Amino acid sequence: MLFDLDGTLVDQESAAAGAVVEWAAEYGITGPGVADRWAKLSDRHYQAYQRRELTFQEQRRRRVNEFLGLSVDDDEADVIFKGYSARYEAGWTVFDDAVPALRQIRAAGLKAAVVTNGNADHQRYKLERLGLTDEIDVLTTPDGLPAGKPHPQIFLQAVEQLGVSVADVVMVGDSLDRDVRGALAVGIDAVLLDRYDVHPDADVPRIRSLDGFSPPLRRRQ
Known part of the structure; x- marks a missing residue:
């Protein structure tokens, strides 16, 4: 099997939705469409990773910059993403x-x-x-x-x-x-x-x- x-x-979807709402609010991003926008953006960049157009870490960095409207370097993007991933992992069930x-x-x-x-x-x-x-x-x-x-x-x-x-x-x-x-x-x-x-x-x-x-x-x- x-x-x-x-x-x-x-249940990855619920974990991601709950995590991004809390995380995004720290950056002033709120509203009913936050989780859906993150999910669609994440899927697009993750598909690029699956096609080997990006590394696993690169797709995370692009998600951070695009979603939050930033243009930070890799190290800062990694730090910012950890704020999301900690919540995301805590929500895994x-x-x-x-x-x-x-x-x-x-x-x-x-x-x-x-x-x-x-x-x-x-x-x-x-x-x-x-x-x-x-x-x-x-x-x-x-x-x-x-x-x-x-x-x-x-x-x-x-x-x-x-x-x-x-x-x-x-x-x-x-x-x-x-x-x-x-x-x-x-x-x-x-x-x-x-x-x-x-x-x-x-x-x-x-x-x-x-x-x-x-x-x-x-x-x-």
Whole structure:
């Protein structure tokens, strides 16, 4: 079983929204659209990092300068970003259904891998901080690869790390394009975790929760 991390096992979105509202207020930025603007800006720069146009640290610095309307050097941008990241990390929580699902999967004799577009060191730290390290068998990140999901290589690397074939794997994630369509493109069965009913008409297997989840069995030819 392959699981996405942020938005699937970890409630990253709520953590980011709460953190940025507090942080931005220190710089005089308030209002109902703060969290949404930060999310869109962050996604744009993070995608550039995933395409290897920026380093992990560079995308953070660009987010700081653009969001706050600044033009500071790298060292100052790093310091400013820490004000956000401290709040963000404090807000990390594991979805209530995540650990039971992971334990159920492994109790059934299956291996559980996390396949994330996040930076390896950052995501290892997140797993450790949230007590998820011992709940999984493999962590797959795009470090050293051409790009993150939906690039095929990251899925194939996860399969290789697990020592299985694509026919033996199911991917579960909250992104229709990155997680589900990316996995399907390399022959991996995939399930969309649509917690907030964003894709009611999606033409792929869809669940609203990991409660009682069991992987679909591929029909063998």
